[in-house]
Amino acid sequence: MKCGFCGHDMPPGTGKVFVRKTGKTVNFCSRKCEKSMLKLGRNPRKFKWTVASRTERLKRGVGKK
Numbered sequence: 001m002k003c004g005f006c007g008h009d010m011p012p013g014t015g016k017v018f019v020r021k022t023g024k025t026v027n028f029c030s031r032k033c034e035k036s037m038l039k040l041g042r043n044p045r046k047f048k049w050t051v052a053s054r055t056e057r058l059k060r061g062v063g064k065k
């Protein structure tokens, strides 16, 4: 199971499941992720601690040695 915001793996049974109006479910590993997406409407790519931002940086080649 992966967190819908940060993309990190989380053990089944942990975190929180949110059901969207569309009927799709989103898992959140922590309240930080839940709040970031639902309340603040943040883009995961803009946050260093998310998998989305890491892949984004890799694509652009930033941080390569």
Ligand SMILES: [Zn+2]
Pocket: 003, 004, 005, 006, 007, 008, 028, 029, 030, 033
């Ligand atoms: Zn998360």
